Amino acid sequence: MEIPHTPCLAEAIAVTRSYEDGRIHALRGVDLRIEEGDFIAITGSSGSGKTSLLQMLGGLDTPDSGEICVRGQALSGMGDLSSFRAQKVGFVFQSFHLLPTLTASENVQVPMVESSISRKERAPRAAKLLSEVGLANRTHSRPPELSGGERQRVAIARSLANEPELLLADEPTGNLDRASATMVMELLSRIHRETGMTLVLVTHDPTTAAYASRQIHMSDGMIIRSTPDLPVSP
Numbered sequence: 001m002e003i004p005h006t007p008c009l010a011e012a013i014a015v016t017r018s019y020e021d022g023r024i025h026a027l028r029g030v031d032l033r034i035e036e037g038d039f040i041a042i043t044g045s046s047g048s049g050k051t052s053l054l055q056m057l058g059g060l061d062t063p064d065s066g067e068i069c070v071r072g073q074a075l076s077g078m079g080d081l082s083s084f085r086a087q088k089v090g091f092v093f094q095s096f097h098l099l100p101t102l103t104a105s106e107n108v109q110v111p112m113v114e115s116s117i118s119r120k121e122r123a124p125r126a127a128k129l130l131s132e133v134g135l136a137n138r139t140h141s142r143p144p145e146l147s148g149g150e151r152q153r154v155a156i157a158r159s160l161a162n163e164p165e166l167l168l169a170d171e172p173t174g175n176l177d178r179a180s181a182t183m184v185m186e187l188l189s190r191i192h193r194e195t196g197m198t199l200v201l202v203t204h205d206p207t208t209a210a211y212a213s214r215q216i217h218m219s220d221g222m223i224i225r226s227t228p229d230l231p232v233s234p
Contacts, residue, residue, distance in 0.1 A: 008033055008034070008035060008036070008071075008072075009034050009035065009036040009038070009070065009071065009165065009166060009198050010034040010057055010068070010069065010070045010071075010166060010198075011032065011033050011034065011068070011069045011070075012030050012031060012032040012053065012056065012057065012066065012067075012068055013031060013066050013067045013068075013069065014029050014030070014031060014065065014066035014067070015027050015029070015030045015031075015053070015056055015063045015065075015066035015067070015068065016028060016029055016030075016063060016064045016065045016066055017049075017052055017056065017061065017063055017064050018064055025220075025221050026049045026052040026221055027049050027052050027053060027056070027063070027221045027222075028049075028220070028221040028222050029066070029222070030049070030053060030066070030221070030222065030223055031223070032053070032216065032223060034057070034166075034198060034200060035198075036196075036198055037196045037197075037198055038198050038199070038200070038213070038214060039189075039192045039198075039199045039211070039212045039213045039214065040199070040200045040201070040212055040213075040214045040215070040216055041200075041201050041202075041203055041208070041209035041210075041211070041212035041214070041215045041216070042054065042200065042201070042202045042203075042215075042216045042217075042218060043202075043203060043204065043206075043209050043215055043216070043217050043218070044204070044217055044218035044219055045204065045219070046204070048218040048219050048220065048221070049218050049220070049221040049222070050202045050218050051170055051171075051202055052221075053202075053218070054168050054170055054200065054202050056068050057166070057168060057200065058085060058089045058091060058166075058168045059075055059078075059081040059084050059085050059089065060085070062075070062076065070084075070088065070166075082114075083114070086111060086114035086115065086162060087114075087115065087162060087164075088164055088165050088166060089164050089165075089166050089167075089168060090158075090159030090160055090161075090162070090164035090166070090167040090168070091159055091168055091169075091170075092152070092155050092156055092159050092167070092168070092169040092170070092172045092188075092201075093155065093169075093170050093171075093172075094170055094171035094172065094174040094175055095175065096143070096148075096151045096152055096154075096155045096175075097155065098143040098151055098154060098155060098158075099143075100142060100143045100144055101142065102142065102143075103139065103140050103141060103142055104126075104130055104135060104138050104139055104140070104141050104142070104143075104146070104154045104157075105123060105126040105127060105130065105139045105140065106126075107143070107154055107155075107158055108125075108126035108129055108130060108154065108157045108158045108161055109122040109123065109125075109126045109161070110158065110161075111158060111159075111161040111162050112125070112126075112161050112162065114162075115161070115162045117161075117162070125161070126139070126157070126161070127139055129157040129158075129160055129161065130154070130157050132157070133153040133154075133156055133157045133187060134153060134187075135150060135153055135154065135157070138150060138154075147180070148175055148176050148177070148180055149176055149177075149179075149180030149181075149183055149184060152172060152173075152175075152176060152180070152184050153183075153184065153187065156172075156184070156187060156188065156191075160191070164197070165197070165198060166197075166198050166200070167188075167191070167197055167198065167199045167200070168200050168201070169188065169199070169200070169201035169202070170201070170202045171202055171203055171204070172184055172185075172188065172201060172203075172208075173185060173203070173205060173208050174203075174204075174205075181205075181207075181208065185208055185211045188201070188211070189211050199212075214226065214227070214228065215227045
């Protein structure tokens with residue numbers, strides 16, 4: 001009997017990537033299938049290739065060989081990856097990457113400039129997103145006025161601005177204390193649970209990885225373990 005699969009959202013196929021004229025092999029023939037609605041944690045020590053893989057999935061970098069496909073379409077054939085990133089992918093980074101001179105609302109609105117959201121709709125949408133991450137009272141605050149946890153929640157609201165299909169988080173708790181890290185991970189878990197959005201995060205922290213329903217462990221540029229393994233047809 002065939003075991004049904006949910007639709008494949010993204011896939012890495014035999015992806016390789018090296019840096020410094022081939023002296024550093026970040027990815028060595030990586031294969032990874034991401035199902036729609038997955039919540040995946042990619043784990044491994046520093047230099048294992050996990051951030052390189054995340055950047056490939058988000059179109060921030062390109063493979064030396066192999067292919068990244070999203071809904072069956074190869075990123076190498078898209079041409080304008082900035083448009084793909086703006087419309088399909090939300091990013092959350094360890095260092096927040098907020099613009100310090102803009103308010104929380106204005107930071108959340110930045111990705112909307114490259115979307116079909118009209119100018120008059122942007123501020124109300126930003127206010128709604130900030131409310132959903134528990135920052136309704138911080139709309140007009142600037143990053144220097146916010147705690148680390150609050151800044152990361154603004155960054156999460158920003159990542160959701162254009163309703164992406166895929167949310168990628170690179171060490172989202174790396175700069176946070178444990179209480180703030182717990183709050184951020186519970187927020188990401190709630191977003192995944194309530195929206196069904198596909199979420200892939202990179203982390204070296206086992207406590208953070210435990211929130212995911214599937215863990216991919218990397219070492220020396222290769223996936224060495226997936227827990228649990230995806231079902232396959234007999």
